[in-house]
Amino acid sequence: MTSLFRTILGAAFIALASLPAKAATDIVEVTSPGGITAWLVEEHAIPMLAIELNFRGGAVLDPVGQEGVTTLMMGLLEEGAGEYDASAFLQATETLAARFRFNTGQDSVNVSAQMLTENRTESLALLRVALTQPRFDAVDVERVRRQMLSGLDSDATDPDAIAFEAFRNAAYGQHPYVRNTDGTRESVTALDQAALRDAHARALSRDNVVIGVVGDITAEELGPLLDELLGDLPLQPAFSVPRADVLLTAAINVIDFPTPQAVALFGHQGLSRDDPDYLTAFVVNHIFGGRVVTSRLNQALREERGLTYGVGTSLSPMDYAALITGRFSSTSDSMAEAIAVLRDEWARIADGVTEDELNVAKTYLTGNYPLQFDSNGEIARAITGFQIAGLPRDYIETRNENVMALTLDEVNRVAKRLFDPSRLNIIVVGQPVGLESQR
Amino acid sequence: MRLSLVLGFLALALPATAQAPLVSTFTLENGLQGVVIEDHRAPVVTHMLWYRVGAADEPPGKSGIAHFFEHLMFKATTNRPDADFSAVVESNGGDDNAFTSQDYTGYYQRVAADRLGLMMAMEADRMRNLVLSPDDMETERAVVLEERALRTESEPGALMSEARSAALFQNHPYGIPVIGWRHEVEALNHADLLAFYQRYYAPNNAVLVVAGDVTPAEVEALARAHYGPLKPSENLPARVRPQEPPQLAERRVIFEDQRVASPYLVRIYLAQNRQSGNQEQAAALSLLADLLGSSGIASELGRNLQLEQEIAVSTGAWYSGDSLDPDEFGLFVVPSQGVSLADAEAAMDEVLANFATEGVDPVQLARVKSTRLANEIYGMDDQFHLAQRYGVALTTGLTLDDVAAWPQVLDAVSAEDIMQAAAEVLQMRRSVTAYLRAPAGENAQ
Numbered sequence: 001m002t003s004l005f006r007t008i009l010g011a012a013f014i015a016l017a018s019l020p021a022k023a024a025t026d027i028v029e030v031t032s033p034g035g036i037t038a039w040l041v042e043e044h045a046i047p048m049l050a051i052e053l054n055f056r057g058g059a060v061l062d063p064v065g066q067e068g069v070t071t072l073m074m075g076l077l078e079e080g081a082g083e084y085d086a087s088a089f090l091q092a093t094e095t096l097a098a099r100f101r102f103n104t105g106q107d108s109v110n111v112s113a114q115m116l117t118e119n120r121t122e123s124l125a126l127l128r129v130a131l132t133q134p135r136f137d138a139v140d141v142e143r144v145r146r147q148m149l150s151g152l153d154s155d156a157t158d159p160d161a162i163a164f165e166a167f168r169n170a171a172y173g174q175h176p177y178v179r180n181t182d183g184t185r186e187s188v189t190a191l192d193q194a195a196l197r198d199a200h201a202r203a204l205s206r207d208n209v210v211i212g213v214v215g216d217i218t219a220e221e222l223g224p225l226l227d228e229l230l231g232d233l234p235l236q237p238a239f240s241v242p243r244a245d246v247l248l249t250a251a252i253n254v255i256d257f258p259t260p261q262a263v264a265l266f267g268h269q270g271l272s273r274d275d276p277d278y279l280t281a282f283v284v285n286h287i288f289g290g291r292v293v294t295s296r297l298n299q300a301l302r303e304e305r306g307l308t309y310g311v312g313t314s315l316s317p318m319d320y321a322a323l324i325t326g327r328f329s330s331t332s333d334s335m336a337e338a339i340a341v342l343r344d345e346w347a348r349i350a351d352g353v354t355e356d357e358l359n360v361a362k363t364y365l366t367g368n369y370p371l372q373f374d375s376n377g378e379i380a381r382a383i384t385g386f387q388i389a390g391l392p393r394d395y396i397e398t399r400n401e402n403v404m405a406l407t408l409d410e411v412n413r414v415a416k417r418l419f420d421p422s423r424l425n426i427i428v429v430g431q432p433v434g435l436e437s438q439r
Numbered sequence: 440m441r442l443s444l445v446l447g448f449l450a451l452a453l454p455a456t457a458q459a460p461l462v463s464t465f466t467l468e469n470g471l472q473g474v475v476i477e478d479h480r481a482p483v484v485t486h487m488l489w490y491r492v493g494a495a496d497e498p499p500g501k502s503g504i505a506h507f508f509e510h511l512m513f514k515a516t517t518n519r520p521d522a523d524f525s526a527v528v529e530s531n532g533g534d535d536n537a538f539t540s541q542d543y544t545g546y547y548q549r550v551a552a553d554r555l556g557l558m559m560a561m562e563a564d565r566m567r568n569l570v571l572s573p574d575d576m577e578t579e580r581a582v583v584l585e586e587r588a589l590r591t592e593s594e595p596g597a598l599m600s601e602a603r604s605a606a607l608f609q610n611h612p613y614g615i616p617v618i619g620w621r622h623e624v625e626a627l628n629h630a631d632l633l634a635f636y637q638r639y640y641a642p643n644n645a646v647l648v649v650a651g652d653v654t655p656a657e658v659e660a661l662a663r664a665h666y667g668p669l670k671p672s673e674n675l676p677a678r679v680r681p682q683e684p685p686q687l688a689e690r691r692v693i694f695e696d697q698r699v700a701s702p703y704l705v706r707i708y709l710a711q712n713r714q715s716g717n718q719e720q721a722a723a724l725s726l727l728a729d730l731l732g733s734s735g736i737a738s739e740l741g742r743n744l745q746l747e748q749e750i751a752v753s754t755g756a757w758y759s760g761d762s763l764d765p766d767e768f769g770l771f772v773v774p775s776q777g778v779s780l781a782d783a784e785a786a787m788d789e790v791l792a793n794f795a796t797e798g799v800d801p802v803q804l805a806r807v808k809s810t811r812l813a814n815e816i817y818g819m820d821d822q823f824h825l826a827q828r829y830g831v832a833l834t835t836g837l838t839l840d841d842v843a844a845w846p847q848v849l850d851a852v853s854a855e856d857i858m859q860a861a862a863e864v865l866q867m868r869r870s871v872t873a874y875l876r877a878p879a880g881e882n883a884q
Contacts, residue, residue, distance in 0.1 A: 045480050046819050079736075087746060090737040095806045097813030116813055143736075143745060143752075146775055150752045153700040153776075159593070258697065261588040293513075293525035306581025309589050329589050360530055367532015371483050371549050375820045 034227040038211035047117040049215035050376035059181035068183020082129035098123040175244035205236035212384035244321035248425035262430025267325030273317040289313025335432035352412035470643025476650035484651030503619015543834035559665035595696035603873040641672030650826040702876035710768035721760035723860035729807035732756025799854035
């Protein structure tokens, strides 16, 4: 049955994940006999286990002409491995009631697994087969390739996908980030089994994986299981990816597309995760376009003027570039006004926020901290994110203090640093009335 | 041969009682029903207030009023003239939102457990004290129309969904979209909204669900303090909607839109919902959907059309049964490039015909049952969805006993039950077949 939600949830704040207070003091680092490390939160209330594996590398490593190969490879891991053909693998997974998800991003590929305690040994054995012995049988490759091509065809008439492609082009120039992680029709059509095997060796290795485990297991039990799960993987071949220059400058690019509702995607250079101002920038972004009704943008665009159903901005710190981006949609008649409001707000926040706004943000962000993650799977993802960001295991215990300690001067210095109206690049896909491209 | 590899794992039994969520209930004198689900893993709480009113309860010609009203519930009350409901939740570190379906409207906050009383105070306030100013109405009407443009009018698949539901339900209001028809949302007036509010937003039409780090006694005491003084509605109508006549004619819907890049077809059949004390057919239909299409290439449709014949890129089946009145059982096929929708439909019908002759494979039945039963355990890891499960049940005519019995009812379904349910429900005269495609001669760009 369809449900309609009042607000659209914004982009995930992966980089600043948080934990329930109870789990905060309970993270232990487990090192397997074979030398693989993981962060573990024991939680024995429910007879299940969540494992998050994040392999660094990702689609940014796709060779030229093989764009999409990592995505196709990851899509094939559960489509036939070892003794199992595609159908048998799926049936074995479901019979064990295990849940495996395989995803591909620019900087990493990740595996999210959940399993019942009573089927843990068999479930991990099955996952090991998928990770270490994928078959890439021709019939399966063709089937999954058809799905990817079908998705690429849909992207061609999806305003969001069109906007995203234009935004990548404007942002990255010749850097590999400019490419769609799903590749192009041409590149995906040309991928062969050798390319898939290479992608597998590049993406999944035992020395590039970051691991978070939450659930019904002890540290003593976990160590040997990590070796069994990942010990057969090779070491990762050396690679290097240049840092991207974010080329976004002030412009509006209107892309004509027949739809009653236009989509706007916008942003410019952001801050790296290791920037000393990152946490401050996170707070400033929250005040400006965070996932709350009271954000400046939501108030200006939705609550005061009814120009959109929902708007949000987020910091996107990636391995080789950092952005601040946002998105909303608006009907053709309203888009021009909405863009004008957006640009005004982007300029106004650079002038600083009020003491009151900062206090409201502090109360929300610190009070909301234990709420963001309320399931084993979410906590596993969060503690994996902490490791990727290079945060200490006691980060959770100091994070709220660090938020509370921010002064208005610091916040306003970073607001000025983060928001630069002279660089705000806006892509609009649709047929907005009275809005023209501007260079 | 390969199947024997998995047979050894068929170990999963019904979740033991120790693994079921800890649930209790109470009812206040003014009719408000309360449900408490204990989850002491973290010091947080999910507070939900559900109303037994949804889009299917709207007066004729006033479509969208239930959902529009959900938006207005965040506006000013006599006690909170600044319309700061969400701001106060946020200033307490909480998240809040709301949702509307054909059968219910729900409001929730997730917040630190010690703020539960404040949430109840504010929720009780807006149950009876909303101001409903004309200015707020107009701003929010614009937001709702933006939402309709975003979710429906920008999505050919959503427009096709509206068209096929309108065709499936010949008399029942489930044929009208939850968000409402645009021209009717544009015309909703202050009197409509006020009458709707006064009639339906009352304690005797509400279900309180609290999940989290709380005890039943403290929740009941807080509920008594905050919701207890509210006066019940005296003109609450029985939830009797116009029902479907016997359906005698197969219907076809063709929706063409130049934005369609991947054409597909959907078949929906009118199907019985879960009914209190009578959930057997719904359980059989749930497992039938799993067998036909919930597991990709391991399902009947996927195995035949994607794996063996290679004429589809994606297939699926769905059935929820979580509705107050009979709803739908659905199938879809996204054909491969070069395969026509008519050929894909013929192949889909052949799969159904073969299934009807060959019956249920016991290995497959065991597989889909173990997945369903494991979901009961995984469900306990998600406080919000656990709370939602009870809210949906109690606003769609089920009882707590029905919810508790559901795993056993699922487990007791036999292959014969499934075949019987399939024969009863999968009838063309009770169906709509819908095609979504680009206009002839136009290549999607």
